[in-house]
Amino acid sequence: MSRSAVILVRIALLLAVLGAWEVLPRAGVVNPMLLPPLSQVLVVLGEILKRGDFQEAMAVTAAEVLVAFVIAVPLGALLGVLSAENEYFGAIFKPMLFYVFSIPKSIFLPMFILVFGIGFGQKVAYATFSTIFIVIMSASAAVESVKAEYLLVAQSYGATRAQILRRIYVPSMMPILLETLRISMIFNFTGVMIAEMYASRTGVGHMISNWGENFMLPQLFAGVIVLAVAAMAFNELVRYWEARCSTWRG
Amino acid sequence: MQHMARVSPGDGQTPRPAVEVRGLGHAYDGRDGVVAALADIDLTVPAGQFTVIVGPSGCGKTSLLMMLAGLRTPTSGTIECDGRPIAKPDPERVGVVFQEASLYPWLTAVENVEFPLLLKHTPRDERRARAEQMLKLVGLDGFGGRYPHELSGGMKQRVSIARGLVQDPPVLLMDEPFAALDEQTRMTMGHELLRIWSETSKTVVFITHSLTEAVYLADEVLVMSARPGRILDRVPIDLPRPRTYQMMATDKFGQLRERIWQQIRDMP
Numbered sequence: 001m002s003r004s005a006v007i008l009v010r011i012a013l014l015l016a017v018l019g020a021w022e023v024l025p026r027a028g029v030v031n032p033m034l035l036p037p038l039s040q041v042l043v044v045l046g047e048i049l050k051r052g053d054f055q056e057a058m059a060v061t062a063a064e065v066l067v068a069f070v071i072a073v074p075l076g077a078l079l080g081v082l083s084a085e086n087e088y089f090g091a092i093f094k095p096m097l098f099y100v101f102s103i104p105k106s107i108f109l110p111m112f113i114l115v116f117g118i119g120f121g122q123k124v125a126y127a128t129f130s131t132i133f134i135v136i137m138s139a140s141a142a143v144e145s146v147k148a149e150y151l152l153v154a155q156s157y158g159a160t161r162a163q164i165l166r167r168i169y170v171p172s173m174m175p176i177l178l179e180t181l182r183i184s185m186i187f188n189f190t191g192v193m194i195a196e197m198y199a200s201r202t203g204v205g206h207m208i209s210n211w212g213e214n215f216m217l218p219q220l221f222a223g224v225i226v227l228a229v230a231a232m233a234f235n236e237l238v239r240y241w242e243a244r245c246s247t248w249r250g
Numbered sequence: 251m252q253h254m255a256r257v258s259p260g261d262g263q264t265p266r267p268a269v270e271v272r273g274l275g276h277a278y279d280g281r282d283g284v285v286a287a288l289a290d291i292d293l294t295v296p297a298g299q300f301t302v303i304v305g306p307s308g309c310g311k312t313s314l315l316m317m318l319a320g321l322r323t324p325t326s327g328t329i330e331c332d333g334r335p336i337a338k339p340d341p342e343r344v345g346v347v348f349q350e351a352s353l354y355p356w357l358t359a360v361e362n363v364e365f366p367l368l369l370k371h372t373p374r375d376e377r378r379a380r381a382e383q384m385l386k387l388v389g390l391d392g393f394g395g396r397y398p399h400e401l402s403g404g405m406k407q408r409v410s411i412a413r414g415l416v417q418d419p420p421v422l423l424m425d426e427p428f429a430a431l432d433e434q435t436r437m438t439m440g441h442e443l444l445r446i447w448s449e450t451s452k453t454v455v456f457i458t459h460s461l462t463e464a465v466y467l468a469d470e471v472l473v474m475s476a477r478p479g480r481i482l483d484r485v486p487i488d489l490p491r492p493r494t495y496q497m498m499a500t501d502k503f504g505q506l507r508e509r510i511w512q513q514i515r516d517m518p
Contacts, residue, residue: 149352156319156346157366158339167368171356 036218045222054207058226061204064120064192065185068127073184076132077177080139090140097136105130106194118199127191131184138180142173178242185234193227266333268421268453269295269318274327275478276313286478287313291327293472293481297420300447300454302464304510305474306517311457314479315425318455319346331421341366345414347424353398353406353413360385360394363412370417384412387446404435411443415450424456428463436460437495440467444493461507461514466493473510476517483513 018038025032036044048054083090083097109126116122146169154164196205208223210216271293277286287310295301305311316322317329320339329336331343345366353362363381372380385394388408398406407427414422428436440463447454458464464471465487473483487506489497497503 149348149350150354152321153346153348153352153354154365154369156321156339156348157341157369159369163369167365168354171354174356 033215034217036221041218041221041225044218045225048219048222049226054204057202057204057207060120060202061192061196062230064123064127064196064203065189068124068131068192069185069188071124072128072131072188073135073181075128076135076184077139077180079132080136080141081143083136084140084143094140097133101133101137105133105191106198109195109198112195113199118201123192123195123200123203126195127188130191130194131187134187135180135184138176138183142176142180143169145176146172175242175246178238178245182235182238182242185238186231189227189231266297267294267330268297268299268332269293269455270328270330271318272328274314274317274329275325276310276317276322277325288324289478289480291479291481295421295453295455297453298451299469300444300456300467301470301472302456302458302468303472303474304458304461304464304514305479306476306514307459309474309476310479311474312425314474315346315423315455315457319344319423321346341417341419343419344421344423345417345419347407347410347414347422347427349426350430353409355398357397358394359390359396359398359401359409362398362409363394363416365413366417380416381412384416385409387415387449388412389442402435403431404439407431407439408442411446415446415452419452421453421455424454426457426459429459436463441493441495443467444491448492461510462498464510465489465503465506466498471506471510473513483510485510 021035021038023037024030025035025037079093079097083094105126108129112122112126112129116125150168150172151164154168159167192203193205196203197209200206204223204227208220208227211220211223271291274288274291274293275286276288277284279285291314303311303314313322317324318331318336320336331340334343336344353359354365357365360378360381363384364377367377367380382391382394385391388411390405390408390412393401393405398409401409410427414424428439431439443454444467456467458467468487471485471487472481473485474480475482485506489502489506
């Protein structure tokens with residue numbers, strides 16, 4: 001199958017799903033109370049995007065996601081690099097990190113509420129906590145992906161430590177690091193949403209949760225579209241960057 | 251094809267050896283105490299000579315090469331290159347070509363060749379020009395823009411040789427560079443290496459497992475013993491140059507290979 005044919009089929013599939021979303025509720029095949037037609041959702045989407053409280057909620061959610069991201073990624077990367085590079089640090093902390101990584105982070109949410117109260121700090125702390133382990137694991141995998149012979153070659157040509165870091169570690173870790181950025185954003189976003197839906201006074205997650213409880217399905221779906229578009233946009237941005245940095249990967 | 255910098259002993263002048271090793275030993279802490287990897291290595295490689303080192307697996311050939319490259323510190327003895335001791339890697343005196351190609355996969359062929367110059371902060375244009383020149387020398391004119399994964403095994407090793415030569419070091423160390431190649435490519439690469447050697451008049455120290463390759467390439471073959479590695483025999487290869495594939499079928503070639511094989515075979 002040629003590439004253009006694949007793209008055509010993909011578009012057709014997307015249109016079919018969106019078409020079914022419109023037609024099935026209208027035809028009464030599915031309950032329009034549970035799945036409002038697409039056109040109705042889009043009208044509601046237009047309305048809520050203009051609402052001051054929704055814009056405020058988006059700003060709060062975006063701030064929580066970004067702050068947690070800015071804390072979790074560098075801190076996790078630092079700990080990951082340390083645990084891969086420093087023998088003692090790795091030997092002591094790696095098993096612990098590995099086991100904690102396997103625990104569902106959401107079970108700790110009540111503790112975060114007790115410690116931080118309900119608010120910005122609690123959401124950022126919880127999202128950071130739920131993201132940092134994957135960053136640590138990926139960063140240490142990235143360091144371990146740097147082959148010993150790459151370092152040997154550089155040393156044989158008299159590279160300094162700074163040159164080895166910049167010319168060998170950074171480019172050879174880059175593909176895994178970019179993938180880590182992408183995956184940590186997924187974890188991070190999920191963490192903020194769970195925290196907002198569990199107990200919150202603001203944020204998009206909180207609004208969606210309210211709309212669901214009050215059976216306001218058009219609003220709920222409109223909120224879902226906003227979040228889905230935001231998540232996919234970030235994902236695609238990093239993927240584009242990833243592709244540009246990995247042309248050398250065969 | 252004539253070879254420029256061949257300096258044979260007895261010219262009336264005493265040429266300074268390109269590589270001079272005296273009483274070299276290497277020991278490391280193993281699981282059962284100190285392990286002697288190399289002992290009493292004396293080695294003189296005249297400028298322009300092609301020296302091949304053979305020996306059983308684990309005899310410390312690679313250790314020896316690492317020390318010649320300044321990448322590992324000897325426990326005892328001295329190493330001099332061009333009359334000065336080698337304490338740390340000095341790519342202007344010694345270039346290294348490693349097992350496998352060990353090219354950087356995120357750099358194109360020409361960028362890989364430029365890499366040693368980049369570390370020395372050579373201006374970009376000069377760097378590129380030197381690298382292109384080296385790619386031409388190794389027969390890869392026009393392949394500079396390719397990434398390693400787009401090159402065959404033999405081509406990767408050519409890039410690796412070009413990288414070893416780009417700073418024009420008088421000495422080139424090669425650690426089983428063709429071991430991962432198929433037999434046919436290996437023969438071609440050996441032949442190519444002799445052509446490059448005769449065009450650049452480098453001093454080459456080459457490690458291999460293949461006795462045929464050793465006799466085909468070398469002016470002198472050094473046979474190393476099992477651990478602790480010592481030099482057991484020095485076999486001058488007085489086959490004429492340029493070498494041809496036909497020489498491999500001659501009695502002379504067979505006798506030389508046999509002499510080396512007898513010593514390796516008798517090792518524990």
